[in-house]
Amino acid sequence: MPDPQPTHAGPFALGTFASGVSGEGVFPGLVTGSRVRDLSELAPSVRALVEDWDDWLPRLAGLARSSEGTWHDLAALRVLTPIEPGQILQSGANYRKHVVDLVAAEKESVHGATPEEARADAELMMDERARNGVPYVFLGSPRALSGPYDDIVLPALGEQHDWELELALVIGKSGKNIPAEEAMEYVAGYTISNDLTTRDRLYRPDLKAIGTDWFTAKNADTFLPTGPFLVPAAFVGDPGDLRITLRHNGVVRQDESTKDMIFDIPRLIAYVSTTTTLRPGDLLLTGSPAGNGAHWGVFLKPGDVVESEITGLGHQRNTVRSGQ
Known part of the structure; x- marks a missing residue:
């Protein structure tokens, strides 16, 4: 269940909720602090609202100020993934410190460089990548989505189940070959995603020439907790300066600013839209x-609790259990 005092930036946010603990009575909702207005008489889903975002955004502002309609206490509802996406596009190796750590570790262990040499070389590589490189993006499965307070269910295969907290954005209008300078016009809002990975299933020993197996490592059921809310972009402030924090069993494991991105949001949108048409x-x-977890040498086990938050977007709390 949600925190008794959830927080989101701005006067309102959107989400998808269920009035029953087993998932019945699902409806799109307008969130204002600790209250939720049922929007099902106006739209069938949050995605339907986003598909006509420019029209709906000012109307939602008016609804948030009104006492009309059916309102619920947020604490009495089950919070689901805020939106059913069309595509899930996932960026890899996009935080400078993270990638520098990985590259430097390889240079030390494989190439025999000193820690100082390894880190200096890795920093130079990231400078060059930021100037002249392109993002690394792959597709995820919508079936991996789960709610922000749902259990994370560990698959039977693999042991190194890891967390990766991320800022996620929701596209608000269609576009192809979008110029970076226009890209932010295509963002409807933001949410939180934890892109879980089973590290020891990432590489296929039987197909070494092919490389990574993103489908198996990242797309187990419940491996993409997302939400709690879709917060309109206008309320979030600078998405390039948000704090990302993850705690594992109460210990802070990730605590970084989105300033550390190698490729910012406009460059990511511009890049992916050269290949695929983006849609609301x-x-x-x-x-x-x-x-x-790979950095700390600690991986998820049954009974663990993962708590995640990003500035202005609320928080997640997921308990880990075995699927066996």
Whole structure:
């Protein structure tokens, strides 16, 4: 269940809720602090609202100020993933410190560099990548989505189940070959995603030439807790200066600013739109900062609790359990 005092930036946010604990009575809702207005008489889903975002945004502002309609206490509802996305586009290796740590570790262990040499070389590589490189993006499965307070269910195969907290954006209008300088016009809002990964299933020993197996490592059921809310972009402030914090069993593991992104949101949108047409409701994850379990040598086990938050977007709390 949600925190008794959830927080979101701005006067309102959107979400998807269920009035029953087993998931019945699902409806799109307008969130104002600790209250939720049922919007099902106006639209069938949050995605339907986003598909006509320019029209709905001012109307939602008026609804948030009104006492009309059916209102619920947020604490009495089950909070689901805020939107059913069309595509899930996921950015890899997009935080400078995170990637520098990985590259430097390889240079030390494989190439025999000193820690100082390894880090200096890695920093130079990231400078060059930021100037002349392009993002690394792959697709995720919508079936991996789960709610912000749902259990994380560990699959039977694999042992190194890891967290990767990320800022996610929701596209608000269609576009192809979008110029970076126009890209922010295509963002409806933001939410939180935790892009879980089973590290020891990421590489296929039987197909080494092919490389990584993103489908198996990242798309188990419940491996993409998302939400609690879709917060309109206008309320979030500078998405390039938000704090991302993850606690594992009460210990802070990730604590970084989105300033550390190598490729910012406009460059990510411009890049992915050269390949695929973006449509309202598409979800774009922007990468995860340093501090995942592989860095700490700690992985998720049954009974663990993962708590995540991003400035102005609320928080998640997920308990880990075995799927066996």
